[in-house]
Amino acid sequence: MCGIIGCSGRSDETLDVLLSGLEGLEYRGYDSAGVALSNGTLSVCKREGEIHRLQQAVDGDLGGPVGIGHTRWSTHGPPSDANAHPHTDCSGGVAVVHNGIVENYADLRAELTDRGHEFDSDTDTEVVPHLVEEELADGATFEEAFRAAVTRLEGSYALAAVAEDSAAILATRHDSPLVVGVGDDAAYLASDVPAFLDYTDRVVYLEDDEFARLETGSWTVTDADGGLIDKSVSRVEWDAEETAKSGYDHYMLKEIHEQPRALRKCLRGRVDERTGSVAVEALEGLNPGSVQFVACGTSYHAALFGAQTLREAGVPAQAFLASEYATSPAPVTDDTLVVGITQSGETADTLSALREAQHRGVETLAMTNVVGSTAARECDRTLTIRAGPEIGVAATKTFSSQVVACNLLSAAVAERGDAREVVEALRDLPGQVQKILDSSRAERVAEEYVDSEAYFFVGRGHHHPVALEGALKLKEISYEHAEGFPAGELKHGPLALVTAETPVFAVATGSGEKATKTVGNVKEVEARDAPVVAVTDGASDVGRYADVVLEIPETHARVAPVLANVQLQLVAYYIAKKLGRSIDKPRNLAKSVTVE
Ligand code: F6R
Numbered sequence: 001m002c003g004i005i006g007c008s009g010r011s012d013e014t015l016d017v018l019l020s021g022l023e024g025l026e027y028r029g030y031d032s033a034g035v036a037l038s039n040g041t042l043s044v045c046k047r048e049g050e051i052h053r054l055q056q057a058v059d060g061d062l063g064g065p066v067g068i069g070h071t072r073w074s075t076h077g078p079p080s081d082a083n084a085h086p087h088t089d090c091s092g093g094v095a096v097v098h099n100g101i102v103e104n105y106a107d108l109r110a111e112l113t114d115r116g117h118e119f120d121s122d123t124d125t126e127v128v129p130h131l132v133e134e135e136l137a138d139g140a141t142f143e144e145a146f147r148a149a150v151t152r153l154e155g156s157y158a159l160a161a162v163a164e165d166s167a168a169i170l171a172t173r174h175d176s177p178l179v180v181g182v183g184d185d186a187a188y189l190a191s192d193v194p195a196f197l198d199y200t201d202r203v204v205y206l207e208d209d210e211f212a213r214l215e216t217g218s219w220t221v222t223d224a225d226g227g228l229i230d231k232s233v234s235r236v237e238w239d240a241e242e243t244a245k246s247g248y249d250h251y252m253l254k255e256i257h258e259q260p261r262a263l264r265k266c267l268r269g270r271v272d273e274r275t276g277s278v279a280v281e282a283l284e285g286l287n288p289g290s291v292q293f294v295a296c297g298t299s300y301h302a303a304l305f306g307a308q309t310l311r312e313a314g315v316p317a318q319a320f321l322a323s324e325y326a327t328s329p330a331p332v333t334d335d336t337l338v339v340g341i342t343q344s345g346e347t348a349d350t351l352s353a354l355r356e357a358q359h360r361g362v363e364t365l366a367m368t369n370v371v372g373s374t375a376a377r378e379c380d381r382t383l384t385i386r387a388g389p390e391i392g393v394a395a396t397k398t399f400s401s402q403v404v405a406c407n408l409l410s411a412a413v414a415e416r417g418d419a420r421e422v423v424e425a426l427r428d429l430p431g432q433v434q435k436i437l438d439s440s441r442a443e444r445v446a447e448e449y450v451d452s453e454a455y456f457f458v459g460r461g462h463h464h465p466v467a468l469e470g471a472l473k474l475k476e477i478s479y480e481h482a483e484g485f486p487a488g489e490l491k492h493g494p495l496a497l498v499t500a501e502t503p504v505f506a507v508a509t510g511s512g513e514k515a516t517k518t519v520g521n522v523k524e525v526e527a528r529d530a531p532v533v534a535v536t537d538g539a540s541d542v543g544r545y546a547d548v549v550l551e552i553p554e555t556h557a558r559v560a561p562v563l564a565n566v567q568l569q570l571v572a573y574y575i576a577k578k579l580g581r582s583i584d585k586p587r588n589l590a591k592s593v594t595v596e
Contacts, residue, residue, distance in 0.1 A: 001589040002085075002099040003028045003071040003180065003501055005195045006160045006212040007170045009186030011039065014051055015058065017188070018069035021195040022051050024243065027251065028192065028218070029590030030071035032084035039064030042164040044095055046084035047585040065216065066169050068160045070097035070190075073590050076105070076355040079123025086124040088160075089133035094142075096132070097192050100176040101595055102459055103155035128159060142166040147211065147226075156348070158191055169214040173206050176594055178347050180204040180219050182211050182233050187214040189244040192592070194243045194389055195234050195369075195431070201239065204231045205372040227228055234372065238389045250583045251471040252287040252392035252477070256569050257437055258429035262397045263562075268405050276411075276420025282383045283412040289335030291317040291413075294325045294353035295592070298472060299341040299402060302466040306341070306406030308462060309558055313414035323509035323596065326352035331361045339365045339409070343390060343398040344592040345373020351594060354379060367405050369398050383409065392584045394477050394590045396569050399469060400562045401592045404429070407558055418556075425556035429563075432553040436566050445548055445576030449503045455480060456498065456530075456567070458487040458512040458521060459507035466507050466535075466561045470568035476596040477586050487521040500529040505568065507535045508542040509552065509560040513538035522546070533571075537566045 007017040018314030019033045022026035034046025041528045047053040051071070070085035079084040084094035100109070103275070105124035108131065108391035113119070117130045131152055135145030142163045151158065155173035161166075171178055171189050181196040181203055184518055188196035189212065193203060204221065204571030210229060211222045221229045248254035252550040268286045271281050291310050310317035320330060322340070326349060338357035340348040345368035354364050354375060366379035369387050376382040385401035404426060411419040449455070455474055459467035464486045471484035485494050487506065498504065504525045508518040522532055522545045534546035537554040550571075576583050 001028050001073045001592050001594045002191070004097050004099055004158055004160055004256030005069040005215060006067065006106055006171065006189030006190040006553070007186060008169050009183070009217055011063055013186070014065055015063055015198070016066045017186070017199065019051070019055055019058070019528045020198060021190060022054070022069050023384060024195040024197065025071045025192060026051060027272050027393060027584065028073070029146045029585060029593050030073050030269055031079035032072045034084045034086055035062070035067055035069040036162055037062055037064035037067035037087040038162040038164055038166065040164065040414055040531065042093060042095055042162065044085065044088060046081055048079045048081050057210050064341070066162055066167055066214070066458045068095065068097050068169060069161055073558070075101060076124045078499055079255065083121045083123050084241060084543065085125060087121060087123060087178065089129040093133045094136070094161060096125060096128045096161045098128060099158040099594060100156035102127060103151050104153070108152060117198055128153070130162070132161065134283065135355050139267065142168065143213065146170045160189055167215055171212045171214070171497065172210065174208050178206045179372070180206065180214065180221070182219065183184045183217065185217045185220040185417050187217055189214055191236065194391070195201070197236070197238060197243055201236050202233050203236055203372065204233055205377065207377070213290065224395055226276060234590050236371065242368040243391055243462060250392065252396060252481055252573055252583050253391050254395055255390055255397045256566065256573065259397045259400050259566065260434045262387040262401050263404055263433065265388070266342045266401045267426055270408060273423055273425045275424045278411040278419065278423070280383060280408055280412060282287045283409060284382045286337065286413050288315065288337035288413060289333060291315055292330055292332070292336060292338045293317065293319040293341060294322040294338060294350055295319070295341040296322050296347055296349050297398050299343060299350070301469040301472070302402035302406060304397055304465040305403050305462060305561060306339070306409065309406055309410040311412070313410050314584060315413055320353070322347070322353035323349040326356055326596070328406050329356050329360070332357070332360055337363045337365060339367055341402055342374050342375050342381065342581060343369045343395055345370040345375035346592045348594050348596045349501065351375060367402060369401070377415065382566055393474055393586055393589050399565065400433070403562050422556050422558050425559040428494065428555065429559055432555060432563055434565055435553060435565060440567060440570050441550060442567055443574045445571055446578055448533065448548070450575050450578045452498065452503050453499070453501040454476050455482040455505065456494065457484040457505045458490060458518070460487045462557055462561045463507040463509070463564060464570065469565055470505055470572070473569055473572040474575060478581055479587070480581055481574065491524060492523055495524065495528070498525050498528045500531070501530040503533055504534060505533045505571070506542060506546070508540050509564065509566045511539040512556055515542065518542060519545065535567050
């Protein structure tokens with residue numbers, strides 16, 4: 001999704017800050033990038049394609065103490081130099097970058113065109129600098145003009161603007177994140193903290209409809225009427241090292257390897273191993289009659305796990321795809337808790353579903369990785385998963401931390417259950433993940449099956465979400481066809497697709513009924529000559545029917561999904577690597593999906 005960076009600092013540094021900030025935003029996914037700097041005159045440079053094309057195009061004339069930059073992920077109009085941000089008015093005196101969608105842009109554009117404005121792009125954004133231009137022509141100051149233009153907009157936006165005669169960056173947000181970075185002698189602006197983390201870890205989160213003004217290293221925040229708001233400055237716990245590749249070929253591999261540490265952080269200070277009790281401030285006093293999870297993609301898979309775990313603990317619970325829930329919400333009662341699982345805390349579908357829940361008056365909880373994200377700020381409670389920044393578009397460590405956080409939630413609200421055993425297993429989990437990372441045969445499995453026609457993943461119970469996640473990870477980074485199914489569903493249709501050219505990854509742990517039945521399903525695919533890769537702790541005899549076994553250590557049934565999933569993350573990574581794919585930035589995908 002689109003990303004915004006801004007800097008008000010020293011003339012000889014601002015351009016570098018913008019360009020490195022754009023690199024820090026690359027992980028969100030983009031197809032073009034651009035910058036605008038003001039130095040009394042306004043200069044703009046933008047290019048379709050990767051940021052290095054922009055870096056090559058930037059010439060010595062471009063400079064100034066204030067500037068804005070943008071990575072674009074196309075919504076209105078294809079990727080092109082013209083559609084890249086920043087966009088300017090007719091005179092080239094005002095430049096604007098925008099995340100989100102201006103829903104009434106067609107009407108505004110028609111209106112502006114009638115009044116003689118000429119447009120260079122297909123974007124919805126371009127109406128904004130022209131609206132500002134009209135106000136300036138009527139004698140407004142830059143800030144008055146910007147505020148007046150914003151009142152005309154409908155939809156979602158994070159906006160930043162610079163103008164030729166102004167030493168300020170003006171910015172505002174509505175349903176799209178924007179954060180101010182506070183430096184010693186510079187002020188920064190970004191849609192996402194990693195963009196300026198090299199320069200400062202002190203941040204001010206903007207709320208909807210607040211306005212920020214960044215000028216010569218200083219900043220102010222005002223409300224829609226111009227009244228000064230006393231904002232608090234927070235420190236983000238992430239550091240720049242966490243957002244560097246640190247010698248790994250890809251962020252995804254680095255993040256897979258960061259899981260032991262991420263899991264320790266998620267658990268720290270939250271569980272009492274002696275009593276098996278869970279003490280999480282965000283969950284204190286929580287006693288829901290029922291729980292509804294809303295989430296998308298990988299987070300939805302964690303939600304499926306969470307709902308199952310809660311049901312096992314005696315609490316009625318369901319998982320919903322947020323995009324569906326937002327328009328077809330399930331019935332709630334006064335004691336329903338709606339939990340939004342969202343790594344970024346900015347996924348538009350999930351925010352919409354949570355807002356729908358709030359609209360109906362029920363309590364909401366955000367389970368997120370990003371302190372200060374929109375979900376965190378809007379929900380009644382926030383359970384942070386503490387995985388640290390995740391840069392690779394494919395979610396890895398955040399899924400593991402979400403599964404652990406779901407276990408914490410379930411232990412905290414359970415009426416009955418086995419919290420003590422789960423807590424003990426969670427204590428051993430980081431070490432067990434490390435063991436898998438040190439010894440996995442996933443790369444050899446990838447070598448063996450890389451040229452297959454398609455890949456299927458099956459699992460039952462807690463391993464159903466793992467099967468779905470294994471397939472999602474593989475398809476998104478390898479572009480190969482992969483599907484996950486509940487193991488028992490294979491014979492109801494998908495089995496027709498199974499051949500000797502379609503490996504089946506079967507996840508089975510323990511020796512109970514679920515594992516035994518999964519073994520039966522494995523025999524069904526084996527009889528169709530499909531290669532079988534078993535992901536197992538060896539407690540059942542699934543390995544006997546498998547061509548290859550990816551081993552995981554024995555653990556509690558509610559913790560095993562994390563371990564099994566680590567093996568599948570590695571398989572996906574190595575298949576994609578062998579195919580030479582763009583692993584950290586898969587085609588068409590974005591890290592933070594801020595449109596519905
Ligand atoms: C897949 C992936 C996506 C996200 C989904 C929700 O690897 O990353 O499926 O899980 O877009 O994102 P969040 O968790 O930020 O709400």
